[in-house]
Amino acid sequence: xxxxxxxxxxxxxxNNDSLLYKLANKGPINVKxxxxxxxxxxxxxxxxxxGESGCGKTTVARSVLRLIEPTAGEILYKGRSINNFNKxxxxxxxxxxxxxxxxxxSSLNPRFIVEEIVSEPLYIHNQIKDDFNLLDRVWxxxxxxxxxxxxxxxxxxxxSGGQARRVGIARALALQPEFIVCDEPTSGLDISIMxxxxxxxxxxxxEYHLTYLWISHNLxxxxxxxxxxxxxxxxxxxxxxxxxxxxxxxxxxxxxALFSSLRGINDDWNYKEREIIEGEVPSPINPPSxxxxxxxxxxxxxxxxxxxxxxxxxxxxHLASCHLYN
Amino acid sequence: xxxxxxxxxxxxxxxxNKGKYLRVLQGINLELKKEEIxxxxxxxxxxxxxxxxxxxxxxxxxxxxxxxxxxFKDQDICSLSEKDFNDQIRGQEMxxxxxxxxxxxxxxxxVGTQILDVLYFKSKKQKSRKELKKEAVxxxxxxGISDPEYRFGEYPHQFSGGMKQRVMLAMAxxxxxxxxxxxxxxxxxDLTVEAxxxxxxxxxxxxYQTSILYISHDLGVVxxxxxRIAVMYAGRIVEVAQTRExxxxxxxxxxxALLNCLPDxxxxEELQTIPGQVPDLNNYxxxxxxxxxxxYSFARCRQEEPRLEEIDSEHFSACFLNDx
Ligand SMILES: Nc1ncnc2c1ncn2[C@@H]1O[C@H](COP(=O)(O)OP(=O)(O)OP(=O)(O)O)[C@@H](O)[C@H]1O
Ligand SMILES: Nc1ncnc2c1ncn2[C@@H]1O[C@H](COP(=O)(O)OP(=O)(O)O)[C@@H](O)[C@H]1O
Ligand code: SF4
Ligand code: SF4
Ligand SMILES: [Mg+2]
Ligand SMILES: [Mg+2]
Numbered sequence: 001x002x003x004x005x006x007x008x009x010x011x012x013x014x015n016n017d018s019l020l021y022k023l024a025n026k027g028p029i030n031v032k033x034x035x036x037x038x039x040x041x042x043x044x045x046x047x048x049x050x051g052e053s054g055c056g057k058t059t060v061a062r063s064v065l066r067l068i069e070p071t072a073g074e075i076l077y078k079g080r081s082i083n084n085f086n087k088x089x090x091x092x093x094x095x096x097x098x099x100x101x102x103x104x105x106s107s108l109n110p111r112f113i114v115e116e117i118v119s120e121p122l123y124i125h126n127q128i129k130d131d132f133n134l135l136d137r138v139w140x141x142x143x144x145x146x147x148x149x150x151x152x153x154x155x156x157x158x159x160s161g162g163q164a165r166r167v168g169i170a171r172a173l174a175l176q177p178e179f180i181v182c183d184e185p186t187s188g189l190d191i192s193i194m195x196x197x198x199x200x201x202x203x204x205x206x207e208y209h210l211t212y213l214w215i216s217h218n219l220x221x222x223x224x225x226x227x228x229x230x231x232x233x234x235x236x237x238x239x240x241x242x243x244x245x246x247x248x249x250x251x252x253x254x255x256x257a258l259f260s261s262l263r264g265i266n267d268d269w270n271y272k273e274r275e276i277i278e279g280e281v282p283s284p285i286n287p288p289s290x291x292x293x294x295x296x297x298x299x300x301x302x303x304x305x306x307x308x309x310x311x312x313x314x315x316x317x318h319l320a321s322c323h324l325y326n
Numbered sequence: 327x328x329x330x331x332x333x334x335x336x337x338x339x340x341x342x343n344k345g346k347y348l349r350v351l352q353g354i355n356l357e358l359k360k361e362e363i364x365x366x367x368x369x370x371x372x373x374x375x376x377x378x379x380x381x382x383x384x385x386x387x388x389x390x391x392x393x394x395x396x397x398f399k400d401q402d403i404c405s406l407s408e409k410d411f412n413d414q415i416r417g418q419e420m421x422x423x424x425x426x427x428x429x430x431x432x433x434x435x436x437v438g439t440q441i442l443d444v445l446y447f448k449s450k451k452q453k454s455r456k457e458l459k460k461e462a463v464x465x466x467x468x469x470g471i472s473d474p475e476y477r478f479g480e481y482p483h484q485f486s487g488g489m490k491q492r493v494m495l496a497m498a499x500x501x502x503x504x505x506x507x508x509x510x511x512x513x514x515x516d517l518t519v520e521a522x523x524x525x526x527x528x529x530x531x532x533x534y535q536t537s538i539l540y541i542s543h544d545l546g547v548v549x550x551x552x553x554r555i556a557v558m559y560a561g562r563i564v565e566v567a568q569t570r571e572x573x574x575x576x577x578x579x580x581x582x583a584l585l586n587c588l589p590d591x592x593x594x595e596e597l598q599t600i601p602g603q604v605p606d607l608n609n610y611x612x613x614x615x616x617x618x619x620x621x622y623s624f625a626r627c628r629q630e631e632p633r634l635e636e637i638d639s640e641h642f643s644a645c646f647l648n649d650x
Contacts, residue, residue, distance in 0.1 A: 052516040052625075160603065161370070190369040190543065195587035195597040202420060214632040220589040224597065246589060261521045264592040265573045265585070272528035274550070276521045280486055300431070 001078050002040035003027040003211050004064060009037045009073035011059050032284050037073070038311075041228075043178075044236030044288040046205070046212040048222040050258070051232035052281045055104060055214045058102075059234075061181045064213060065097055066090070075178075095125050102184040105164045108156040114167050115116035117150040118142065119175045141170040145200060155197070169187035169200065173208075181213045186221060197227060219262045221248060231255045234292045235284055237311060251299045252320045291323065299324060331484065331504055331537045332358040332381070337371075337394030339380050341392045341607070346609045347390070350376050353392065355634055363531060365548035365569070367493040368558030369584075369604055373542045377558075378507045381412055382422055399504065404623070417447075423491070423500035426512040430494055431482040431554045437493055438462055438478035444500050469496040470526060488519035491613055495526060509541045520611070524551055543586055554640075557581050560605050560615040563634055577643040579620045614646070622647060 012032040015196040041047045049057050062068045064075055070190050076084050085093055088197040098207070101107045108117050110264065122128050130293050139149050155163060165185065172180055186194040198221065200323040204210060216222050222229060225241060239252040250256060257277035263269050281295040282288055288295050294304040303323050310324060313319040337354040338346040351373050358364050366374050366428065379385050381396060383403075395402050403415060424430055432440060441462040442634070454480070459478070466474035469492040482490060490513055500504055503543045508527070512520040528551065531538060548555055548569070557565045557580065562569050565578040578584045586598035602619040605611055611618050617627040632644040 052518065086368070191545070191584055191587045192369065192600040195589065196599040198589065199597055199599060206418065218589070219517075220591050223591040224589040224593075229344065258517060261517045263546065263550055263590060264590045265545055266590075267549075269550050271521065271524040271550045272532070274521065274525065276519050276525050278522070280488055280519055281516065315543065 003043045004041040005076040006076045010071045012071045046226040047228040048214045048226035054230045056235045092100040097179040098177040100182045239320040333397040335395040338392040343386040363552045365555045372558040373561045421503040422507045526621035
């Protein structure tokens with residue numbers, strides 16, 4: 001049984017005050033942030049979700065942790081629907097499933113020192129027996145993420161970006177979770193700090209058998225950290241398979257376009273001569289008909305404008321949604 | 327030998343902090359050739375933007391040039407008056423594009439109007455509005471904005487990040503500058519849009535024969551864009567080389583360490599990390615700035631400052647390992 005199963009997840013935001021709505025006066029507009037998404041995450045796997053901004057990655061992340069209520073669909077954790085959890089079950093789930101956020105500083109309470117930030121989940125979940133071993137536990141957690149004891153007394157504004165992110169990781173680890181959702185955990189970090197965070201997350205995964213849902217738009221990082229990849233475009237998964245296959249034998253034209261921007265520093269190439277996909281990601285308010293990628297797709301044909309392709313198995317463990325393949 | 331357009335000579339810049347001046351840039355020596363794209367890379371706080379702002383005279387009042395020269399087309403521009411610099415250089419001979427086009431375009435005016443202003447100024451207020459509008463629409467088209475006539479009348483907030491950056495590039499190139507300073511202009515953009523903008527930039531450079539100082543912390547981006555790379559660490563340039571050579575044969579221990587940290591889809595080995603942290607402005611180490619983190623450091627590194635020396639043809643590095 002997969003640790004996490006997402007079945008036909010939909011999240012529509014209702015946008016009442018947009019200009020379009022007022023002009024058209026046709027009733028509220030649905031922003032289809034996530035539209036009918038299904039995937040599974042096996043225990044100890046790292047599923048990376050890649051895609052351009054606004055394609056719905058964060059919405060997926062927040063839905064999976066039940067931080068937002070889906071419009072439709074079901075999310076199973078260890079085989080049980082998280083939307084039917086009672087209060088107690090939800091609390092246990094909140095301890096078991098953690099999140100590491102994109103903007104670490106804004107997610108740390110500025111009035112708390114690091115010690116309070118890291119130990120807060122322990123209080124909330126009544127895991128404190130006496131104050132003495134609390135500080136020990138905090139130091140232990142800080143040590144895990146490579147911060148010395150002295151950091152326990154600092155405020156968030158006294159930390160560098162990389163340190164703040166590590167404090168966020170220490171806090172997420174406090175309750176010994178099994179599952180961590182990482183929403184662009186390295187974006188905006190310097191290279192040397194990024195590699196330290198990546199190595200740390202890899203080490204923790206091996207030691208504590210963690211399962212990650214890893215959101216990123218850095219394909220090099222995805223190659224390093226994940227063993228499965230889901231490619232999203234306008235609220236939908238267009239291709240999902242293991243990391244090796246995505247990098248070497250992907251089939252969807254959008255995956256091809258996205259990964260054609262991928263070059264190693266030792267490849268001989270330049271932007272001048274490269275073939276580059278045109279256009280930008282359309283708005284989810286008014287997505288194109290049929291296959292939503294068709295206005296940018298160099299393979300598109302008549303059917304693509306009319307019929308939406310379904311996500312189907314191309315070969316064992318490899319799904320894609322494109323009329324070229326079914 | 328292609329002609330030099332910019333030569334920076336032993337430049338040092340300081341910021342005032344709590345009444346005390348702190349050195350941000352030190353011993354900067356750098357040359358930019360005609361039609362060359364030179365990338366300036368380094369981690370946050372290393373002084374990249376400060377160097378860009380120094381060249382364009384955009385430093386805040388709290389900063390001062392402590393020593394050194396900036397020679398632009400055989401003229402020491404540090405000695406120009408503010409007025410002469412504004413009249414002759416800024417926006418004419420030199421232009422800049424920055425990370426956040428939101429802040430660079432005025433939200434209250436239509437995009438077209440803002441382009442018209444630049445064109446009007448450039449035409450020395452000679453041409454008619456109608457003529458200029460035609461030119462402006464042409465320019466929008468050239469930088470890849472579809473429906474340019476319609477877009478001309480829209481406001482900046484109606485443009486996506488990528489479109490705004492296209493407009494910024496268009497405006498920067500109107501005066502046909504000899505030098506463009508680009509400070510992380512694609513950082514906020516999506517991958518496919520970033521590739522589009524860099525492709526556009528490469529083509530504009532060729533067409534207008536402009537030189538570019540491209541500031542970035544993304545080695546992957548500059549790998550496909552620049553002719554040469556200058557690596558900065560804690561206010562100093564530690565290595566300069568041709569792009570391919572820098573990646574294939576880095577000389578400076580910091581460059582080497584940085585490349586070993588970088589996740590790369592072709593890499594199979596573990597990522598390395600660099601112990602310690604980038605030093606603070608008010609806490610630069612003695613001797614070589616990198617010595618507390620350098621795995622090769624030896625006694626001399628703590629006492630003397632290494633200078634940027636040519637170690638191979640067109641390859642410069644500031645490290646005592648080259649000078650035993
Ligand atoms: N106005 C200022 N007053 C005082 N110190 C400043 C000022 N502007 C920048 N600094 C300091 O100067 C150093 C270099 O800053 P700079 O902005 O040039 O770095 P950078 O290499 O462009 O970094 P990033 O990659 O984060 O943009 C930093 O330590 C910064 O804190
Ligand atoms: N609270 C919200 N209200 C309305 N629209 C939203 C909200 N959150 C996200 N959206 C929209 O949903 C889409 C997906 O957003 P998001 O999941 O944040 O994407 P990503 O993380 O991939 O950048 C975007 O069009 C975004 O504007
Ligand atoms: S369905 Fe058609 S438009 Fe969509 S990705 Fe496939 S070929 Fe392209
Ligand atoms: S001078 Fe010394 S400390 Fe500095 S980079 Fe070279 S070996 Fe390392
Ligand atoms: Mg997001
Ligand atoms: Mg900067």
